[in-house]
Amino acid sequence: MTSSRVSASGEPSRLQKLRHYTPTILVAVGVLVGWELLVRVFNIQKFLLPAPSVILNAMLNEIRLATTPGEGSILFQATLATLWSAFGGMCLGCGLGLAVALITARWTIISEAAMPFAIAANSVPIIAFAPIMNNWFGTQNPASKMSIVAIIVFFPMMINTVRGLTLVEPRQLELMQSYAAHPFTILFRLRIPNALPYIFSALRVASTLSTIGAVVAEFFGGQRVMLGVFITQEASNFNFERAWTGIIMASVIGLSFYFIVQLTERLIMPWHVSFRNTER
């Protein structure tokens, strides 16, 4: 009994990992092969859907440009610029969301007054503010994109954190009360750990929202080296395979954020339900 429980929390073997990921890999390969066949068999035009091999070729070309001295890849420069807007905006928005949540949760009166507004604001399509932000900060200024991202991620982060800080089991609060614990002790040893799963689920939402927000904000104009601008320009110049490389890099940004959040989550809360081995 004991040994099986210990191994339950231990690392799975390499073979187990491989078996775990096999279906995912098979699906990915299947989709790509199907896509390629579809384009070739039905002779689909490039402006509708380029074949994966064509996109791959365009991607390899960008990599070659990026690695050749004297040349440069606009795609990768644009990726870096968008990555920066998305990351900066996410940090700013999540940081502010956390800070505001900590303050409002401390004083329930503020939290009760602010929460309905936050929930309402969360359902507003904030991306619609992008032209306004372009006016405020200037279309060419990355701050206009960053601020949109920050506003988009702010509300889910704040709402989730307030929930996590306040939805504490009454018995656990009474336990703290029985120890005559100071409110700060309760905050750091009970409320914040209790809020961690809520914070991480907000971070996961924010990781995808931030990329979407950055790219869409860039659709409303900006410097040439930004993925949103890159995609619209290449598409209007009939370089569809290049537009697709931009889409792929945007996905790479979103996915890498997501995986970084998930990795941090595993490191910070190894105890959480979602990481328990269910074979126990």
Add this chain to the structure above:
Amino acid sequence: MELTSRAMNTTPPPPLAISARQVNKVFNPNGAQQVIALQDINLEIPAGEFVSLIGPSGCGKSTLLRLIADLIHPTNGELLVNGQQPEEARKHRDYGFVFQSATLYDWRTVIRNVQLPLEIMGYAPQERKRRAQEMLELVELGKFGNHYPWQLSGGMQQRVSIARALAFDPSILLMDEPFGALDEFTRERMNLELLRIWYRTHKTIVFVTHSISEAVFLSNRVVIMSPRPGRITRIVDITLPYPRSFETRETETYFQKVIEVRELLREAHALDEADETPEVGQ
């Protein structure tokens, strides 16, 4: 030692751990939904005694425990814990509380759960580790310190919560139906464990339970309570000698005491003419 000197009557009687005089607790005193949870509670518990509170739902036994713990406040009357107001006693960390559910923190390993009160009370790290390990060994979970609570069974989790309540060596242990969620076999084993811990630590234990057999088996005295309004109807001395064992449950005296408590509870219940209403103060 303590028991013999008390029996020989050479020392003055031990100080009172808990004394309640005319304590009342009314929920919503000014509202339409006014509920008298406790009425005219008089109870004295000398230090070192094991006392059980028993009665049907709504009799206020948990409310009384929570008044002692200063988790709620009496409406009037005088309640003293170790000779002080309950609030002072709480601030002096005079008691450890064990809830019906283990109430462990998921994000802490077993040993760090036991260390929690010690961290809050500012013990040095070395001392925290030493005491927590000692307490885990007391509840026979010495090897499970690095497990997470979800890796343990319900009975083991409740033992961890007892270890946590004892870690800072409070003189009083308040237990609110601690074994209520466990199956009969585990419960009986836990009863023996608890008695063993009690012999070793000489704590005052106030134990809330629904189970007649558990109350009789464990206690020096069983306090019978009845609902609407919650009050004490009788206090039964359990004359069974300690240490008690599995065999104790098969003795004549044990059966007599169980029957006595059961009949007193039935009388108490008969006094309750009101309709069933949901239990308050939970």
